[in-house]
Amino acid sequence: xxxxxxxRLLRSGHVQAQGVLDTLDVPLLVLDQGMCVVTANPxxxxxxxxxxxxxxxxxxxxxxxxxxDIPDLRQLLSSVIPRAAAIVDYEISHAFPDIGxxxxxxxxxxxxHPDGNSxxxxxxxxxITKRRIDSAAKDILLNESRHxxxxxxxxxxxxxxxxxxxxETALQYxxxxxxxxxxxxVTQELAMxxxxxxxxxTLVRQTLQSYxxxxxxxxxxxxxxxxxxxxxxxxxxxxxxxxxxxxxxLSVPDGSINLSWEVEHEGERQVLSVVWTEENGPEVDQPDHxxxxxxxxxxxxxxxxxxxVDIAYDKSGVNVRIRIPLDRNLE
Amino acid sequence: xxESPHDEKKLTLLVVEDDFLIGFDLKRTLQEAGxxxxxxxxxxxxxxxxxxxxxxxxxxxxxxxxxxxxxxVARLLHVMGIPFVLTSADEDFIRGDDALSASENFGKPxxxxxxxxxLHALGETGR
Numbered sequence: 001x002x003x004x005x006x007x008r009l010l011r012s013g014h015v016q017a018q019g020v021l022d023t024l025d026v027p028l029l030v031l032d033q034g035m036c037v038v039t040a041n042p043x044x045x046x047x048x049x050x051x052x053x054x055x056x057x058x059x060x061x062x063x064x065x066x067x068x069d070i071p072d073l074r075q076l077l078s079s080v081i082p083r084a085a086a087i088v089d090y091e092i093s094h095a096f097p098d099i100g101x102x103x104x105x106x107x108x109x110x111x112x113h114p115d116g117n118s119x120x121x122x123x124x125x126x127x128i129t130k131r132r133i134d135s136a137a138k139d140i141l142l143n144e145s146r147h148x149x150x151x152x153x154x155x156x157x158x159x160x161x162x163x164x165x166x167x168e169t170a171l172q173y174x175x176x177x178x179x180x181x182x183x184x185x186v187t188q189e190l191a192m193x194x195x196x197x198x199x200x201x202t203l204v205r206q207t208l209q210s211y212x213x214x215x216x217x218x219x220x221x222x223x224x225x226x227x228x229x230x231x232x233x234x235x236x237x238x239x240x241x242x243x244x245x246x247x248x249x250l251s252v253p254d255g256s257i258n259l260s261w262e263v264e265h266e267g268e269r270q271v272l273s274v275v276w277t278e279e280n281g282p283e284v285d286q287p288d289h290x291x292x293x294x295x296x297x298x299x300x301x302x303x304x305x306x307x308x309v310d311i312a313y314d315k316s317g318v319n320v321r322i323r324i325p326l327d328r329n330l331e
Numbered sequence: 332x333x334e335s336p337h338d339e340k341k342l343t344l345l346v347v348e349d350d351f352l353i354g355f356d357l358k359r360t361l362q363e364a365g366x367x368x369x370x371x372x373x374x375x376x377x378x379x380x381x382x383x384x385x386x387x388x389x390x391x392x393x394x395x396x397x398x399x400x401x402x403x404v405a406r407l408l409h410v411m412g413i414p415f416v417l418t419s420a421d422e423d424f425i426r427g428d429d430a431l432s433a434s435e436n437f438g439k440p441x442x443x444x445x446x447x448x449x450l451h452a453l454g455e456t457g458r
Binding site (some may be wrong): 143146147150151153154155157158159161162184228231232235295296299300303304 | 350351352353354355356357358359360371373395397420421423438439440441443
């Protein structure tokens with residue numbers, strides 16, 4: 001049965017109409033010209049936690065201690081009667097004493113009675129409170145992901161901007177940039193994937209996967225990392241490897257790297273101590289200026305990780321010591 | 332009157348930014364332009380701590396710092412008479428905040444050219 005059929009039934013005053021109203025799931029009221037309730041269906045009584053006796057025969061605006069005396073609703077109904085217009089999906093939000101803050105779409109329509117004298121109004125209430133809350137939550141989520149996307153673009157821009165151009169061919173630039181971008185993607189994935197955070201060994205294996213045949217891992221205790229530590233630490237490891245390929249032990253066939261780590265206890269504090277030792281590479285000298293790699297490592301470890309880093313350019317190869325506190329969590 | 336870059340007033344700038352890569356780029360970009368950089372401070376508390384002992388010529392603020400608003404830093408800068416600009420991806424966040432809504436936002440990704448030009452102008456007026 002369509003609403004149209006229902007209106008026809010109601011207009012004809014057919015006895016079936018009452019039965020139809022009763023079975024409908026949607027809260028409905030029929031009002032007389034004086035805004036007095038003629039009919040309230042069970043769905044209405046349920047939705048507004050009221051009884052038939054308290055509703056039928058009472059003026060709408062006096063129901064439930066005047067909880068329906070809503071200026072918008074008054075305005076709406078007073079405009080329906082004189083103009084004989086149907087009003088469809090008019091949104092009203094109101095705080096009801098018994099059922100709380102609700103948002104309804106109200107459809108009101110004048111019903112012509114067969115006797116031609118009395119005029120009644122049928123009001124249909126559609127509760128869209130949950131729909132509104134859901135859509136607000138979706139808006140927040142959308143806004144959040146838009147914000148994150150912009151942030152990520154800003155990060156990519158920072159990488160592109162900081163990747164060295166002086167003395168590099170476009171091909172070299174692209175290779176360096178893409179390696180960093182790949183590392184960013186891997187660490188981003190790791191930081192987001194695990195709710196309890198990723199452990200250090202997993203981070204090492206993931207960020208150094210293209211170098212594993214040349215880097216000997218000497219694992220110690222395997223601490224979990226805070227999400228905020230994953231990217232700065234992963235990117236730093238990647239820069240160490242990149243520099244080793246360009247200038248250090250991995251730039252020659254015989255060179256190799258030892259990567260060991262341990263968790264040390266300093267009183268209450270736990271410190272992750274990482275040692276990166278390059279061997280059998282070319283003789284290295286302290287560079288005359290800070291490149292992107294060492295700059296990023298210094299910035300990440302002392303800034304984002306609140307740790308310490310020492311990069312020694314020994315004759316036998318680069319030796320890097322990184323110490324970061326584990327018992328902190330910014331998020 | 333045009334001036335060569337060497338005549339531009341070099342500024343001491345406080346950078347407040349929670350993302351380490353964006354902070355790294357901003358710091359280096361500002362340094363390359365000849366400015367002195369304090370920070371990046373990554374948290375509100377860190378920035379407030381810095382402002383206890385140092386008084387930069389201007390500040391560049393990210394707005395959302397690990398979910399915390401930068402507003403207390405902005406209010407302190409107001410009191411200290413230090414101008415600041417914003418680099419935030421979230422315009423809605425700024426609009427609803429009295430401490431921030433009057434400030435220029437260079438957005439994210441940040442238009443660093445425009446940011447540097449604005450800082451240059453700041454140096455010319457001598458705050």
